[in-house]
Amino acid sequence: MIAGQDTSIVTNHHEAALTQARELRQLARVGKFKGPTSGFAPGLAQGNVVILPKSWADDFLLFCQQNPIACPLLAVSAPGKPILDALGEDIDIRTDVPEYRVFRHGELSEETSDITDLWRTDLVTFVLGCSFSFEDSLMRAGLSLRNIDCNANVSMYRTNIATNPSQYFSGDMVVSMRPFKPADAIRAVQITTRYPKSHGAPIHLGYPEMIGIKDLSKPDFGDPVPINDDEIPVFWACGVTPQLAIANACPPIAITHSPGKMLVTDVSNDQLSIL
Structure with missing residues (x-):
């Protein structure tokens, strides 16, 4: 915090960002927001999304660990669990991203605002940090x-x-x-x-x-x-x-966010800062 900065102002800004993040996720959930998320909920972390079958998840986790700059891990779900409590209030990964990409055997097959019908008990969600x-x-x-x-x-x-x-x-x-x-x-x-x-x-x-x-x-x-x-x-x-790595790996199904249309979380950027 900057010396002399009014803590009430900081608190109010954070609360306003939390409100905007939760409202945006609700709008995405009902298909009323499908756009880029840059500039929304300032001060809160946004995330790239990759969803894979459990049989492919361990190898993708290794890929992330070997490429921490491009793929910084924020969260990994248990198989079949769509609710991401660690990243915010009432986050449902099946509906709360403005737009998803669905890849089948490495090929982009569709873009959609809701993956509920595609959800399976073996799917693992990865959320990666975003610029x-x-x-x-x-x-x-x-x-x-x-x-x-x-x-x-x-x-x-x-x-x-x-x-x-x-x-x-x-x-x-x-x-x-x-x-x-x-x-x-x-x-x-x-x-x-x-x-x-x-x-x-x-x-x-x-x-x-x-x-x-x-x-x-x-x-x-x-x-x-x-x-x-x-x-x-x-x-x-x-x-x-x-998404390029998915195209090369060709898993039977993979689901990601559409570029620029991120999962907006409740996590403060200050929690992710090293200073």
Whole structure:
């Protein structure tokens, strides 16, 4: 907490964020919110979602452990348990994500706002940290975020950076991109380093071609955003990375969030900070 900061203001902001997170999950549950979650419930952690049969879960857990920057674990459920008490009040993973992707044998087969009909007693849920979680800290430091300013989904790109494979899961890393002036980029590095459970510090600055990105105006996921002449692109590891690994592993079924449409939790970012 900043010296001299009114604790009642901090408490009120936290309570307002909790209220917004719970309202957003309820709207997602009834199909009334299907959009990107960047900028919602500031100060609370958001999560990428991967749901797999138990027979595939141990190997995916190993994949996460071997790639903690791209796949920082926040929670793992017991098989068949859809309620995630550890992450918030009344979170039902079958309905409370704005939009899901369903993969069958590695191929994207559908996108839906409700996976209740697909739920099975052997499904294990993984929730991984998301860079949306640290956006509030960047904005409170006076940094402008182009995706929020443009009311757009964050830009995400496939790279040529290989992940560390497990037995079945492998693939290149996906990154999210936010443009900053160089001085602001340095500040962004300093701030996000404190949040390893939200992908931590950037993995690359500038020169997108060095990590296999040919055209910043054509993201593989999310929306393009303008980059000014005095700015450089800053890249963070992204929780869409497992979706490429799922395509390579080809499990009979896998369910994820749609890129940029996250599970908004009740967990405070301060609980995940290392400082």
